[in-house]
Amino acid sequence: MIPDIGLIALIIAFGLSVYATLLSVNGGMSKRPDWVASARNAVVAVFALLTISVLSVVYSLNALDFSQAYVADVSSRAMSPFLRITALWGGQQGSVLFWAWLMAGFVAVVVIRKWDADRELMPYVMFVAMLTTTFFVGVVVFITNPFTKMWLVPGAQDLVIAIFQPLNGQQYIPADGSGLNPLLRHFGMIGHPPTTYLGFTGFVIPFSFAIAALMKNDTASDQWIRTVRRWSLVAWIFLSIGLILGGRWAYDVLGWGGFWGWDPVENAMLMPWLTGTAFLHSVMMTEKRGMLKKWNILLIILTYSLSLFGTFITRTGVIGSVHAFSKTALGPAFLIFISITFLGAMTLLMMRWSSLKAEHELESLFSREAAFVLQNMLFLAITIAVLWGTVFPLITELFTNTKITVGPPYFKKVTGPMFLALITLMGITPMLAWRKQTLNKLLSRLAVPLAGALITAIAWALLNPKSPAISLFSIAMAAFVTLSILAEFWRGTRIRMSTRGENPLTALLKLVVNNRRRFGGYIIHLGVIMIALGFIGDAFYKLETQGTLSAGESLTIGQYSLRFDGLEGYMGSDGREIVEASTVLFKDGKQVKVLNPRRDYFVVQQQPVSIAGVYSTPGEDVYVLLVGWESISNQNTTFKIYVNPLINWVWIGGFVLALGVLIGTWSQARGRSEATYSLKNQPEDVATSGSVVVPGIGD
């Protein structure tokens, strides 16, 4: 009964998606506001109907309605109600429905909000966004339908999976489901898919606006860029958090002591993040200086296409990977849709090429503009390098018939230097003014951060004498960026203190509150540096050792030693066999923590999961894995220990990123525009730049 309601809602949603797509563009072209209004209502209805559909799946998952093939696949009696609900995105069918629902949600919010600024554009925005939504709802209806049942058909070897009863078919209802993949039963994997999907689907909004502006040939006004800024940031932060949660999951569950493995699926997520980050920066060039218009549109097309590509890789398992836990006939449909999206958008961009002229020219190569362009190039170059490394095994197989692996060493060696260059630019660029910068002024502003960076590097080298040169340079650059950002906070606070007589705390708070975009951006940069520290620690200072111990013996690594006390085996509550070791960790001879690394074996799924014993401090983690034993006894038990320096800064950095985005997107009070230092000093800008005249540009 409940699944039937979900199925009917889903089918009506598909029909209405098609309706909204066709009607919105027709209404826009033939200037029929009533058609556009009807399409708008249809968009809201699609979201409402998909909500019903999603809720019905959630209901079935929780109620353990094993007549549903999807429920039997991902839910089971042993799972807690919470896990049963998260199983919505634990398998193919549910996750594509979930994806379509999120996307419809984004589109509905966009069409419900006020249209004033973009009235002309909205029908086209709706058209583009609903075209994509229609595709996804269509995939749910026709290819990965979550409302299928299982049927026993005489003569057929396997169960037939279908919605309607096949000829002579008899419904099969198992007594229990297979349950969620054990690897996915972790908070990181519970938060990771929704945030990632919000990030992926969120980019449909800026993409739709960009394409709508091209279709309407309304790119001269750049209004769309102001409208989508906040949407892009929201999509970006969700994608960022999704990446970090995915890293946390890998660290806790996959048992290899790291958080980023350059796996194809990770790369698929990283690529839209890279181009999306470039886009967030390049739109600033358009807002403030009227530059890079074509480039913006190119970047958002790439970001969105790469988001689709990411879904394609994750959901079809086209490149074999630990993440791709499913395989279906989804591939061709996706590939065709991605090609149409990408080629269609690019064709449109080419057609409008000449209308997208930059408004301003450059006064000096030594300016913030030049730094932005260089930064954008680096982001794109990293994206291409990652894409190339990810698809290269397929290319090799195609041309030489040899299977090869492109593993982490490639990605580290190729992208590492480029990331380092980006970080360097991150420190310099805020010190550069728009248009031009005199060298003396720049040097005077860089002096303190550079000196600080040098001191940090020397101190670091003394503390870690075996540091390779490149790691010292990385640490120096991280210090340089941090100091140059803190210097901005300090400068602004001091000015407020002296001109307005405010106390330091008020001055700092008001500085941030009155310049949310600027200082929100700086806070995001600080978060990025923290994450970079985690990568520096991982790349240069990670230690590992492995050894086999009998009870009472110890294994030493760096300042730490681990004593093995015993091993025991027992049954877990949800069908897992647990083997757990008792160990004690000592630092410099003093006991710091009792650790119980274990190995859980999920009997039904035949899936082992390593759960590390971790001693975590802000400086480093000691990560202990139980990797082997001969028998459950107190002898010959093998442990692997990793010391992961600075790793916790990745997670802390994630929170700081979110804080920065929150500040940066917080709405400014009405009618007040944000002061931009760089433009203030240059009065001629008022005459030439459109951006200064427009109120509310900071919003």
Place this chain on the structure above:
Amino acid sequence: MTRNRLLLLVLFAAMASLFITAKVYAQDPAPTPASATVPSDNEVNLVAKKLYCPVCPNTPLDVCETQACKDWRAQIRDQLASGWTEKEVMDYFVTQYGERVLAEPERGGFTSLVWMLPLLIVALGLVFVGLVLKSWRVSRLSRPLVQTETQTGTGISKQILDKIEAEIRKVD
């Protein structure tokens, strides 16, 4: 201006040097020599780390937990114990299971392409950035300031006019 350009050149050179240092560092770590006694787990893992499991998708051999991988690690231990060098072990695995066991693609033959393209992209990217910036600046210098905007008969710039028109449309 020339001083600025010089500084820019230095910056570019510094970035280029990052690549070189990275490469030098990459070749740096020396493999542990095989000792006469039974090699330790760490010595085995040092080799296994550079190999991928020949059967599981995307799993380095040193962390792979399947029985097959345990056997392969035991095999590496035996090979090291009988005096094989790291290179000999890796060559053996490549002959036995194909190039896919190498974590890092080889720098010769077809797979050298994977290394060359990123370098090419960065080089082209830098040239492109240089050309774009140069074109922006030249047009600036060759024309007086006012002509950077489309002028209309009224002497008001086209952008301002557009804005006024947009406002009028809104009132309508």
